[in-house]
Amino acid sequence: MQWVWAFNNGSSPDAPYNDPAHAYPGDRYVDWVGIDGYNWGFGPSWDPTGDHWTSFDATFAAAYAKARDVAPNRPVMIGEFASTEDGGDKARWIEDMDAKLSSGAYPDLKLLTYFDVTKEEPWSPTSSPAALATFTSWTRQRYMKGRGHDLARVAGDYACSRVPTASF
Template identity: 65%
Template sequence: MHDIVRAQGAHNVQWCWAFNNGASPAADWNDEALAYPGGAYVDWIGIDGYNWGFGPSWDPTVDHWTSFVDTFAAAYARARAIDPGKPVMLPEFASSEDGGSKSEWVAAMIAALNAGRFPNLRLLTWFDIDKEERWSLTPGLPGLRELVGSATADDGRTRPVVRRPRCREPSGHCPSSPFSPVVAATRPGPAGADRLAAVR
Protein backbone atom coordinates (compact mmCIF):
# COMPACT_ATOMS: atom_id res chain seq x y z
CA MET A 1 0.00 0.00 0.00
CA HIS A 2 2.84 2.39 0.85
CA ASP A 3 4.41 1.90 -2.57
CA ILE A 4 1.08 2.29 -4.38
CA VAL A 5 0.33 5.57 -2.61
CA ARG A 6 3.81 6.93 -3.34
CA ALA A 7 3.60 5.79 -6.96
CA GLN A 8 0.45 7.89 -7.35
CA GLY A 9 2.41 10.95 -6.27
CA ALA A 10 0.84 11.31 -2.82
CA HIS A 11 3.78 12.57 -0.81
CA ASN A 12 1.72 14.42 1.81
CA VAL A 13 0.86 11.16 3.61
CA GLN A 14 2.66 10.14 6.80
CA TRP A 15 2.86 6.49 7.82
CA CYS A 16 2.62 5.15 11.34
CA TRP A 17 3.68 1.63 12.29
CA ALA A 18 2.26 0.74 15.71
CA PHE A 19 2.37 -2.02 18.28
CA ASN A 20 0.71 -2.70 21.65
CA ASN A 21 2.52 -1.68 24.81
CA GLY A 22 2.69 -5.31 25.89
CA ALA A 23 3.30 -8.32 23.65
CA SER A 24 0.90 -11.21 24.18
CA PRO A 25 2.28 -13.79 24.28
CA ALA A 26 5.71 -12.52 25.33
CA ALA A 27 7.62 -14.90 23.08
CA ASP A 28 10.63 -14.52 20.80
CA TRP A 29 8.53 -15.12 17.71
CA ASN A 30 6.22 -12.27 18.80
CA ASP A 31 8.99 -9.66 19.07
CA GLU A 32 7.71 -6.34 17.73
CA ALA A 33 10.94 -5.71 15.84
CA LEU A 34 10.29 -8.72 13.60
CA ALA A 35 7.23 -6.94 12.18
CA TYR A 36 8.96 -3.61 11.55
CA PRO A 37 8.93 -2.93 7.78
CA GLY A 38 11.93 -0.58 7.89
CA GLY A 39 12.51 3.13 8.09
CA ALA A 40 11.81 3.71 4.41
CA TYR A 41 8.16 2.78 5.04
CA VAL A 42 7.64 4.46 8.41
CA ASP A 43 7.39 8.10 9.48
CA TRP A 44 6.17 7.46 13.04
CA ILE A 45 6.39 4.58 15.49
CA GLY A 46 3.17 4.21 17.44
CA ILE A 47 2.36 2.54 20.74
CA ASP A 48 -1.18 1.67 21.83
CA GLY A 49 -1.74 1.23 25.55
CA TYR A 50 -4.33 1.61 28.31
CA ASN A 51 -4.56 1.83 32.07
CA TRP A 52 -7.25 -0.84 32.48
CA GLY A 53 -7.83 -0.13 36.17
CA PHE A 54 -9.43 -2.59 38.55
CA GLY A 55 -11.35 -5.58 37.26
CA PRO A 56 -11.40 -5.20 33.47
CA SER A 57 -13.76 -7.51 31.60
CA TRP A 58 -10.93 -9.86 30.68
CA ASP A 59 -9.66 -10.16 34.28
CA PRO A 60 -12.53 -9.04 36.54
CA THR A 61 -10.99 -9.79 39.96
CA VAL A 62 -7.50 -8.30 39.47
CA ASP A 63 -6.22 -4.75 39.90
CA HIS A 64 -4.51 -3.60 36.67
CA TRP A 65 -4.26 0.08 37.63
CA THR A 66 -1.03 1.37 36.06
CA SER A 67 0.45 4.86 35.86
CA PHE A 68 1.09 6.56 32.53
CA VAL A 69 4.85 6.08 32.95
CA ASP A 70 4.52 2.39 33.83
CA THR A 71 2.07 1.85 30.98
CA PHE A 72 4.49 3.14 28.35
CA ALA A 73 8.07 3.18 29.68
CA ALA A 74 9.13 -0.27 28.47
CA ALA A 75 7.33 0.03 25.13
CA TYR A 76 8.79 3.51 24.55
CA ALA A 77 12.29 2.15 25.15
CA ARG A 78 11.48 -0.67 22.72
CA ALA A 79 10.31 1.81 20.06
CA ARG A 80 13.49 3.83 20.43
CA ALA A 81 15.58 0.66 20.10
CA ILE A 82 13.74 -0.47 16.96
CA ASP A 83 14.40 2.79 15.11
CA PRO A 84 15.98 5.65 17.10
CA GLY A 85 15.50 8.09 14.23
CA LYS A 86 11.70 8.00 14.23
CA PRO A 87 9.39 10.14 16.38
CA VAL A 88 7.01 8.24 18.64
CA MET A 89 3.25 8.70 18.96
CA LEU A 90 0.48 7.14 21.03
CA PRO A 91 -2.26 6.53 18.42
CA GLU A 92 -4.55 5.19 21.18
CA PHE A 93 -4.32 5.59 24.93
CA ALA A 94 -6.61 6.26 27.88
CA SER A 95 -7.22 5.54 31.54
CA SER A 96 -10.08 3.74 33.24
CA GLU A 97 -11.84 5.29 36.22
CA ASP A 98 -11.99 2.01 38.18
CA GLY A 99 -9.38 1.57 40.87
CA GLY A 100 -7.92 5.06 41.08
CA SER A 101 -8.25 8.73 40.17
CA LYS A 102 -8.30 9.52 36.46
CA SER A 103 -7.60 13.19 37.16
CA GLU A 104 -4.48 12.28 39.15
CA TRP A 105 -3.46 9.89 36.37
CA VAL A 106 -3.73 12.71 33.81
CA ALA A 107 -1.88 15.14 36.10
CA ALA A 108 0.96 12.63 36.55
CA MET A 109 1.08 12.15 32.78
CA ILE A 110 1.44 15.89 32.24
CA ALA A 111 4.16 16.08 34.87
CA ALA A 112 6.08 13.23 33.23
CA LEU A 113 5.85 14.86 29.80
CA ASN A 114 6.92 18.26 31.09
CA ALA A 115 9.83 16.64 32.93
CA GLY A 116 11.10 15.20 29.65
CA ARG A 117 10.45 11.58 30.63
CA PHE A 118 9.64 10.68 27.01
CA PRO A 119 11.71 13.12 24.93
CA ASN A 120 10.86 11.69 21.52
CA LEU A 121 7.12 11.34 22.17
CA ARG A 122 5.56 13.92 19.85
CA LEU A 123 1.87 13.05 19.55
CA LEU A 124 -0.75 11.56 21.88
CA THR A 125 -4.33 10.68 20.94
CA TRP A 126 -6.76 9.95 23.77
CA PHE A 127 -9.27 7.17 23.04
CA ASP A 128 -12.33 9.24 23.91
CA ILE A 129 -15.06 6.61 23.62
CA ASP A 130 -16.66 4.68 26.46
CA LYS A 131 -16.30 1.08 25.40
CA GLU A 132 -14.88 -1.69 27.61
CA GLU A 133 -14.27 0.98 30.27
CA ARG A 134 -15.25 4.61 30.79
CA TRP A 135 -12.32 5.94 28.81
CA SER A 136 -13.75 9.35 27.92
CA LEU A 137 -12.31 12.64 29.12
CA THR A 138 -15.28 14.44 30.63
CA PRO A 139 -15.43 18.26 30.46
CA GLY A 140 -14.95 18.79 34.19
CA LEU A 141 -11.93 16.53 34.55
CA PRO A 142 -9.34 18.21 36.80
CA GLY A 143 -5.99 18.36 35.07
CA LEU A 144 -7.44 19.02 31.63
CA ARG A 145 -7.34 22.77 32.27
CA GLU A 146 -3.61 22.43 32.89
CA LEU A 147 -3.28 20.40 29.71
CA VAL A 148 -4.90 23.17 27.67
CA GLY A 149 -3.03 25.95 29.45
CA SER A 150 0.37 24.42 28.84
CA ALA A 151 -0.13 24.79 25.09
CA THR A 152 1.32 28.28 25.27
CA ALA A 153 4.63 27.15 26.82
CA ASP A 154 7.60 28.14 24.70
CA ASP A 155 10.59 26.65 26.45
CA GLY A 156 11.25 23.54 24.36
CA ARG A 157 9.43 21.16 26.67
CA THR A 158 6.68 18.83 25.50
CA ARG A 159 3.67 21.06 24.98
CA PRO A 160 0.32 19.26 25.16
CA VAL A 161 -2.43 20.66 22.95
CA VAL A 162 -6.12 19.81 23.08
CA ARG A 163 -8.21 20.10 19.96
CA ARG A 164 -11.81 19.20 19.34
CA PRO A 165 -12.22 17.00 16.25
CA ARG A 166 -15.16 17.23 13.92
CA CYS A 167 -18.01 14.83 14.56
CA ARG A 168 -18.03 12.24 11.80
CA GLU A 169 -21.40 10.67 12.55
CA PRO A 170 -23.92 11.27 9.70
CA SER A 171 -26.51 12.38 12.27
CA GLY A 172 -24.12 14.93 13.73
CA HIS A 173 -24.45 13.25 17.13
CA CYS A 174 -21.22 11.77 18.47
CA PRO A 175 -21.52 8.99 21.05
CA SER A 176 -18.45 10.13 22.98
CA SER A 177 -18.30 12.94 25.51
CA PRO A 178 -19.33 16.49 24.45
CA PHE A 179 -15.76 17.74 24.81
CA SER A 180 -14.31 14.90 22.72
CA PRO A 181 -10.71 16.16 22.65
CA VAL A 182 -7.73 14.98 20.72
CA VAL A 183 -4.65 15.30 22.91
CA ALA A 184 -1.43 16.02 21.06
CA ALA A 185 2.04 16.70 22.35
CA THR A 186 4.44 18.63 20.17
CA ARG A 187 8.11 19.47 20.32
CA PRO A 188 10.08 21.81 18.09
CA GLY A 189 11.00 20.01 14.89
CA PRO A 190 13.84 20.72 12.46
CA ALA A 191 14.97 24.34 12.39
CA GLY A 192 12.72 25.04 15.38
CA ALA A 193 9.49 24.41 13.49
CA ASP A 194 6.73 22.74 15.48
CA ARG A 195 5.58 19.40 14.14
CA LEU A 196 1.99 18.43 14.82
CA ALA A 197 0.29 15.57 13.00
CA ALA A 198 -3.47 15.86 12.54
CA VAL A 199 -5.36 12.87 13.89
CA ARG A 200 -9.04 12.04 13.32
Protein backbone atom coordinates in the same frame (compact mmCIF):
# COMPACT_ATOMS: atom_id res chain seq x y z
CA MET B 1 0.79 11.19 3.34
CA GLN B 2 2.74 9.75 6.25
CA TRP B 3 2.84 6.15 7.42
CA VAL B 4 2.58 4.98 11.01
CA TRP B 5 3.80 1.61 12.24
CA ALA B 6 2.17 0.96 15.62
CA PHE B 7 2.27 -1.70 18.30
CA ASN B 8 0.58 -2.30 21.64
CA ASN B 9 2.43 -1.45 24.83
CA GLY B 10 2.44 -5.13 25.77
CA SER B 11 2.50 -8.37 23.85
CA SER B 12 0.30 -11.33 24.59
CA PRO B 13 1.81 -13.76 24.97
CA ASP B 14 4.89 -12.00 26.25
CA ALA B 15 7.35 -14.24 24.43
CA PRO B 16 10.46 -13.53 22.33
CA TYR B 17 8.77 -14.63 19.11
CA ASN B 18 6.02 -12.06 19.73
CA ASP B 19 8.37 -9.07 20.01
CA PRO B 20 6.96 -6.20 17.91
CA ALA B 21 10.46 -5.43 16.65
CA HIS B 22 10.19 -8.50 14.42
CA ALA B 23 7.35 -6.82 12.53
CA TYR B 24 9.08 -3.48 11.88
CA PRO B 25 9.27 -3.06 8.09
CA GLY B 26 12.13 -0.55 8.21
CA ASP B 27 12.65 3.19 8.06
CA ARG B 28 12.11 3.19 4.31
CA TYR B 29 8.41 2.46 4.89
CA VAL B 30 7.73 4.19 8.21
CA ASP B 31 7.39 7.88 9.02
CA TRP B 32 6.17 7.50 12.63
CA VAL B 33 6.33 4.79 15.28
CA GLY B 34 3.10 4.52 17.23
CA ILE B 35 2.28 2.94 20.57
CA ASP B 36 -1.17 2.12 21.95
CA GLY B 37 -1.75 1.54 25.66
CA TYR B 38 -4.33 1.92 28.39
CA ASN B 39 -4.57 2.09 32.15
CA TRP B 40 -7.25 -0.59 32.53
CA GLY B 41 -7.73 -0.14 36.24
CA PHE B 42 -9.43 -2.72 38.37
CA GLY B 43 -11.55 -5.43 36.86
CA PRO B 44 -11.31 -5.06 33.07
CA SER B 45 -13.70 -7.29 31.16
CA TRP B 46 -10.89 -9.63 30.07
CA ASP B 47 -9.70 -10.14 33.68
CA PRO B 48 -12.44 -9.07 36.10
CA THR B 49 -10.56 -10.24 39.19
CA GLY B 50 -7.29 -8.44 38.44
CA ASP B 51 -5.95 -5.04 39.37
CA HIS B 52 -4.44 -3.50 36.25
CA TRP B 53 -4.09 0.09 37.49
CA THR B 54 -0.85 1.40 36.00
CA SER B 55 0.68 4.86 35.88
CA PHE B 56 1.39 6.54 32.55
CA ASP B 57 5.06 5.67 32.94
CA ALA B 58 4.33 2.03 33.82
CA THR B 59 2.04 1.88 30.80
CA PHE B 60 4.47 3.40 28.28
CA ALA B 61 8.11 3.50 29.44
CA ALA B 62 9.10 0.04 28.18
CA ALA B 63 7.19 0.46 24.90
CA TYR B 64 8.78 3.89 24.35
CA ALA B 65 12.23 2.37 24.91
CA LYS B 66 11.33 -0.38 22.41
CA ALA B 67 10.25 2.26 19.87
CA ARG B 68 13.57 4.10 20.28
CA ASP B 69 15.53 0.86 19.91
CA VAL B 70 13.63 -0.29 16.83
CA ALA B 71 13.40 3.04 15.00
CA PRO B 72 15.70 5.66 16.53
CA ASN B 73 15.33 7.91 13.47
CA ARG B 74 11.55 8.20 13.68
CA PRO B 75 9.33 10.33 15.90
CA VAL B 76 7.07 8.52 18.34
CA MET B 77 3.35 8.93 18.78
CA ILE B 78 0.96 7.45 21.24
CA GLY B 79 -1.83 6.66 18.82
CA GLU B 80 -4.31 5.60 21.51
CA PHE B 81 -4.19 6.02 25.25
CA ALA B 82 -6.60 6.54 28.11
CA SER B 83 -7.25 5.81 31.74
CA THR B 84 -10.33 4.42 33.38
CA GLU B 85 -11.79 5.72 36.65
CA ASP B 86 -12.18 2.17 37.94
CA GLY B 87 -9.59 1.29 40.56
CA GLY B 88 -7.90 4.63 41.08
CA ASP B 89 -8.04 8.37 40.54
CA LYS B 90 -8.11 9.32 36.84
CA ALA B 91 -7.46 13.00 37.59
CA ARG B 92 -4.35 12.05 39.56
CA TRP B 93 -3.31 9.71 36.72
CA ILE B 94 -3.48 12.65 34.29
CA GLU B 95 -1.52 14.86 36.71
CA ASP B 96 1.17 12.18 36.99
CA MET B 97 1.24 11.86 33.19
CA ASP B 98 1.67 15.62 32.86
CA ALA B 99 4.55 15.59 35.34
CA LYS B 100 6.27 12.77 33.46
CA LEU B 101 5.79 14.37 30.03
CA SER B 102 6.91 17.83 31.16
CA SER B 103 10.02 16.31 32.78
CA GLY B 104 11.44 15.48 29.35
CA ALA B 105 11.36 11.72 29.96
CA TYR B 106 9.92 11.13 26.48
CA PRO B 107 11.85 13.55 24.23
CA ASP B 108 10.89 11.94 20.92
CA LEU B 109 7.19 11.68 21.77
CA LYS B 110 5.61 14.20 19.42
CA LEU B 111 1.94 13.26 19.23
CA LEU B 112 -0.68 11.94 21.65
CA THR B 113 -4.23 10.85 20.84
CA TYR B 114 -6.54 10.39 23.81
CA PHE B 115 -9.14 7.66 23.28
CA ASP B 116 -12.26 9.66 24.12
CA VAL B 117 -14.86 6.89 24.07
CA THR B 118 -16.81 5.02 26.70
CA LYS B 119 -16.40 1.46 25.51
CA GLU B 120 -15.13 -1.38 27.73
CA GLU B 121 -14.32 1.21 30.38
CA PRO B 122 -15.23 4.87 30.98
CA TRP B 123 -12.23 6.19 29.02
CA SER B 124 -13.59 9.67 28.26
CA PRO B 125 -12.06 12.57 30.18
CA THR B 126 -15.63 13.60 30.94
CA SER B 127 -16.10 10.54 33.18
CA SER B 128 -15.79 12.76 36.27
CA PRO B 129 -15.63 16.51 36.92
CA ALA B 130 -12.13 16.14 38.41
CA ALA B 131 -10.85 14.19 35.40
CA LEU B 132 -12.29 16.76 32.98
CA ALA B 133 -10.79 19.71 34.86
CA THR B 134 -7.38 18.04 35.01
CA PHE B 135 -7.52 16.95 31.37
CA THR B 136 -8.47 20.48 30.28
CA SER B 137 -5.61 21.95 32.29
CA TRP B 138 -3.17 19.40 30.84
CA THR B 139 -4.08 20.28 27.23
CA ARG B 140 -3.06 23.88 27.94
CA GLN B 141 0.50 23.05 28.92
CA ARG B 142 3.28 24.73 26.92
CA TYR B 143 4.59 21.43 25.62
CA MET B 144 1.12 20.69 24.20
CA LYS B 145 1.39 22.72 21.04
CA GLY B 146 0.87 22.31 17.36
CA ARG B 147 -1.98 21.24 15.19
CA GLY B 148 -2.43 19.13 12.06
CA HIS B 149 -0.25 21.15 9.68
CA ASP B 150 2.53 21.18 12.29
CA LEU B 151 2.62 17.38 12.39
CA ALA B 152 3.70 17.10 8.77
CA ARG B 153 6.90 18.97 9.67
CA VAL B 154 7.75 16.73 12.64
CA ALA B 155 8.48 13.57 10.70
CA GLY B 156 10.67 15.54 8.30
CA ASP B 157 12.83 16.58 11.24
CA TYR B 158 13.60 12.90 11.81
CA ALA B 159 15.26 12.34 8.43
CA CYS B 160 12.24 10.91 6.67
CA SER B 161 12.79 10.04 3.09
CA ARG B 162 11.77 12.74 0.66
CA VAL B 163 10.77 9.95 -1.68
CA PRO B 164 7.11 8.96 -1.24
CA THR B 165 6.72 5.70 0.65
CA ALA B 166 3.74 4.74 -1.48
CA SER B 167 2.12 5.73 -4.71
CA PHE B 168 -1.40 5.20 -5.93
